[in-house]
Amino acid sequence: MSEARLMQGNEACAAGAIAAGARFFAGYPITxxxxxxxxxxxxxPRLGGTFIQMEDEIASMAAVIGASLAGVKSLTAxxxxxxxxxxxxxxxxxxxEVPCVIINVQRGGPSTGLPTSPAQGDVMQARWGTHGDHxxxxxxxxxxxxxxxxxxTAFNLAEEFRVPVILLLDEVVGHLRERVNLPATVQIVNRKxxxxxxxxxSPYGDDHGMIPPMANFGAGYRHHVTGLVHDVNxxxxxxxxxxxxxxxxxxxxxxxYLAKISLYEQILLEDAEVIVLAYGCxxxxxxxxxxxxxxxxxxxxxxxxxxxxxxxxxxxxxxxxIPIIVPEMNCGQLVGEVVKIAGRHNVYSLSRIDGxxxxxxxxxxxISEVISxx
Amino acid sequence: xxxxEVVLTGTGGQGLILAAIMLAEAAVxxxxxxxxxxxxxxxxxxxxxxxxxxxxxxxIYYPRVLQPELVLTMSEAAYKKYxxxxxxxxxxxxxxxxxxxxxxxxxxxxxPISHTAQExxxxxxxxxxxxxxxxxxxxxxxxxxxxxxxxxxxxxxRGSAAK
Numbered sequence: 227m228s229e230a231r232l233m234q235g236n237e238a239c240a241a242g243a244i245a246a247g248a249r250f251f252a253g254y255p256i257t258x259x260x261x262x263x264x265x266x267x268x269x270x271p272r273l274g275g276t277f278i279q280m281e282d283e284i285a286s287m288a289a290v291i292g293a294s295l296a297g298v299k300s301l302t303a304x305x306x307x308x309x310x311x312x313x314x315x316x317x318x319x320x321x322x323e324v325p326c327v328i329i330n331v332q333r334g335g336p337s338t339g340l341p342t343s344p345a346q347g348d349v350m351q352a353r354w355g356t357h358g359d360h361x362x363x364x365x366x367x368x369x370x371x372x373x374x375x376x377x378x379t380a381f382n383l384a385e386e387f388r389v390p391v392i393l394l395l396d397e398v399v400g401h402l403r404e405r406v407n408l409p410a411t412v413q414i415v416n417r418k419x420x421x422x423x424x425x426x427x428s429p430y431g432d433d434h435g436m437i438p439p440m441a442n443f444g445a446g447y448r449h450h451v452t453g454l455v456h457d458v459n460x461x462x463x464x465x466x467x468x469x470x471x472x473x474x475x476x477x478x479x480x481x482x483y484l485a486k487i488s489l490y491e492q493i494l495l496e497d498a499e500v501i502v503l504a505y506g507c508x509x510x511x512x513x514x515x516x517x518x519x520x521x522x523x524x525x526x527x528x529x530x531x532x533x534x535x536x537x538x539x540x541x542x543x544x545x546x547x548i549p550i551i552v553p554e555m556n557c558g559q560l561v562g563e564v565v566k567i568a569g570r571h572n573v574y575s576l577s578r579i580d581g582x583x584x585x586x587x588x589x590x591x592x593i594s595e596v597i598s599x600x
Numbered sequence: 601x602x603x604x605e606v607v608l609t610g611t612g613g614q615g616l617i618l619a620a621i622m623l624a625e626a627a628v629x630x631x632x633x634x635x636x637x638x639x640x641x642x643x644x645x646x647x648x649x650x651x652x653x654x655x656x657x658x659x660i661y662y663p664r665v666l667q668p669e670l671v672l673t674m675s676e677a678a679y680k681k682y683x684x685x686x687x688x689x690x691x692x693x694x695x696x697x698x699x700x701x702x703x704x705x706x707x708x709x710x711x712p713i714s715h716t717a718q719e720x721x722x723x724x725x726x727x728x729x730x731x732x733x734x735x736x737x738x739x740x741x742x743x744x745x746x747x748x749x750x751x752x753x754x755x756x757x758r759g760s761a762a763k
Contacts, residue, residue, distance in 0.1 A: 232625045232634065342640055402663055403621060403636040405628050507663070514662045586662050 233406045235370045235399045236303075239329050240265035242377035243301050245412050248327070249275030250300040252289035254282055254308060257341045258397040259331035262303035283308040287315035291324050295451060297442030299381055303329040307338055309348060309355070316390055317356030318453045321476070323430070323438070325384035325417055327377065329393045331400035334581050343581030344397035346506055349559040352392045353535045359477050363391045363487060364535040366505045370404035376532070382415035383487060387480060388437055394534065396555065398507035398583055420447060428458045430472070436479035480536060488538035491530040494520065498527030500593055501550045503542070503564055505531050508553050508584050515589035524597055537563040544568050549596045551576055553589050603656040605665040606735065609682050610674030610695070612640060612649045614714075615728030618755065620651035623732060623743075626751035627655045630743055635663045648677060655743070670739045672731055674698060674713065691739050693731070709738060729756075 233241070240262045243251075251266040263279070270277040276293070280286040286302045293300040304312060309330045319326050334340025335347045348355075352364045363383050367373040373395065380391040418439040420427050429449045431438050441447030450460035455472055457463045463472075480487060494516060495501065504512035509530045519526035531538050537560070544550060550568050552561040553576040561575040576592045578584040606623065608616040617638045627634035635654050641647040652665045671686055673679040674695040683692055684703065691707045697714035711734065717727040729752055736748050 230628055230631070232621070232628045232636070398637065398663060401637065403624055404660075404663075405632075405634050510661045510663060583664050585664075585666070 230405050230407050232403050233370050233374075233408075234261060234403045235367075235373045235395060235401060236261035236331065237265055238370045238374040238406065239303070239377050239393065239395070239400075240269065241408070242374040243327065243381065244269055244273065245374075245408075246299065246378040246381035247414055247416075248299040248301050248381060249273065250290070250293035250298045251276070251302065252278045252280050252286040252293070252300070253302045253304065254280055254286050256305045256308045258333055258400050259303045259305045259308075259329065259395075261400075262329060262331075266303075283311035284315060287312040287319075287328070290326050290328075291315060291319050291322070294319075294324050294326050295443045295449075297445070299325070299327075299385070301327040301329065301381075303331070305331050305333045305341075306335045306348060309351065313351075313355040316362075317358060317360060319390040320356065320360035320362060321358075321453050321455075322451050323388035323440075323476075324390070324451075325381075325388055325440075326390050327380045327384055327393060328390060329377070329395065331395045331397060333397050334579075340581045342397065344507060344555060344583055345579070345581070346396055346508065346555040346559070347579075348394065349534060349554070349556065352394050359473065361387075361389050361477060361480050362535055363387070363389055363480070363533065364394050365391065365489065365532060366394045366534050367399055367532070368506055368509045368530065369399070370402055371406045371408075372532075373399060374406065374408060378412050378414075379489070382413070385417045386415045386437070387483060387487075388417065388440060389480065394506070396507045424448065429460045430456060430458045436475055436482065484536060484540065487533055487536065488541055489532035490538045490541050491528075491532060492541075493528040493530070494525075495527035495529060497525050499525045499548065500597055501527050501529055501544055501548055502589060502593070503529045503531070503550055503552045503560075504554075504589075505534060505560065506555075508555055511584050511586045512553055512589050514586035515593060518586060518590050519593045524593060526593055531560070534560060539563070539567055542567060544572075547572060547600075549574060549600055551589070551592050551596060553578070553584055553592070555579065555584060603654060603658065603660070604670070605668045606653045606655070606670045606672075606739075607665055607668045607682060608651045608653075608672045608674075608731070609678035610649055610672075610698075611678070612647045614649065614674050615725065616649050616672075616674065616731075617651045619728040619732045620653050622729075622751045622755055623653050623735070623748070624655075625754070626743055626748040627653070629747045629751065632657060632743075633660050635660050637663055648675075648681070650678070650682070670735060672735065674727070674731065676700070693734055693738065695727070695731070697727075709734065 454462035558575040624636040695713040
């Protein structure tokens with residue numbers, strides 16, 4: 227471990243991306259994510275990388291996909307309004323299976339909303355913001371240290387599974403400065419390259435554990451890239467059998483690897499008689515509330531999904547009839563996934579949408595209320 | 601030490617977020633846990649500015665201030681919002697340059713911070729560092745003054761430390 231230092235969440239995202247090997251950033255700065263672009267603009271040219279401030283968010287996302295196809299690990303960073311604009315090309319990245327990382331530091335919405343205030347309103351958009359069935363991985367850090375670590379994880383997952391990965395921060399974590407200890411070395415995963423000569427290469431062949439190897443654009447391997455539904459050679463097709471084959475592989479390619487992708491933290495769950503399920507900045511208030519409840523004799527526990535999508539449902543198996551409180555800084559988004567698993571009558575949503583961070587007291591009050599009902 | 605919560609308030613441009621960062625960096629040097637946050641409006645300059653620092657030997661989960669022990673107010677608006685309903689045990693520091701009348705209370709310091717910075721150093725730009733010195737003098741016992749001083753020096757423009 228290196229020395230402890232004070233670092234901001236956004237700065238940690240940028241530093242983590244560089245540590246992960248990212249050498250291309252295209253973006254259109256927006257509060258509360260701008261520091262990521264600022265840091266990248268300063269650092270990337272020194273490392274032989276490229277920083278481009280694009281004309282808008284749509285072009286930023288397109289540039290990121292292009293750079294990644296050429297073999298350079300690439301990212302962009304944005305917030306709600308910009309994230310909306312990135313959706314079209316995010317779908318393109320999912321369909322063409324181009325590894326990339328999108329950091330979305332959430333602010334209050336909808337529309338331009340509350341530019342400098344925290345919210346968690348983009349949880350469903352991160353999963354379903356682009357049209358059509360598609361795979362996506364969404365990670366949510368709760369601390370500055372974890373922001374650094376998870377952006378590296380995001381790149382590793384993107385590279386290994388050829389999928390866009392979204393790092394979903396909130397304004398609180400993005401702007402928070404906190405003591406961190408950055409590791410001296412990090413583990414890096416790079417995309418698989420083809421082992422066959424160019425004439426035998428089929429860019430979307432499915433005989434590689436669902437994740438086809440990827441050749442750098444311009445390296446001599448023919449690689450036709452299209453958002454149209456394509457066959458194993460990347461050529462457009464409307465053949466129903468080939469369409470089905472493509473969409474099934476695309477949408478199930480993460481299935482064999484869910485144990486590796488599903489990250490979560492469990493605190494005091496063994497004997498819990500009430501569970502708080504919280505993520506991002508809200509989990510910090512929730513943990514405080516769990517300890518408060520314990521000190522007053524209520525056996526509370528915390529389940530913190532770090533991977534929001536795919537939701538870590540194999541890990542979250544609450545005992546029968548245990549009440550579950552889901553505090554979120556939105557009108558209730560991830561709570562829907564919890565209801566799917568635990569059923570409607572055991573699950574209690576707790577929303578805060580006024581632009582202020584949810585407090586431990588609010589969650590404590592909900593714990594007491596729920597406990598008095600059962 | 602337990603949890604120490606500090607709030608620095610005033611107007612955008614007074615350097616209060618930077619002061620909070622320097623305070624937080626000194627806390628890291630003292631091997632303490634620390635979080636620093638701020639809230640401000642959508643405007644680039646002016647408007648209300650509020651920076652928070654929480655210092656503790658324990659892990660800090662909730663990152664926002666709940667019960668501040670030490671509050672600095674460097675504008676009339678900030679004083680009215682954060683200075684008037686403060687519990688008696690909290691220490692309040694008020695910049696009399698901008699707050700023209702202070703309601704009497706215990707644990708209060710009413711001092712011409714910005715005015716003194718202008719008079720002694722020739723610029724109000726140093727008022728944030730002067731305020732930091734005051735905070736160190738009155739309330740942050742766990743933080744050695746030398747660490748705070750070196751945190752300020754690391755962030756000072758070259759040459760300014762000699763003045």
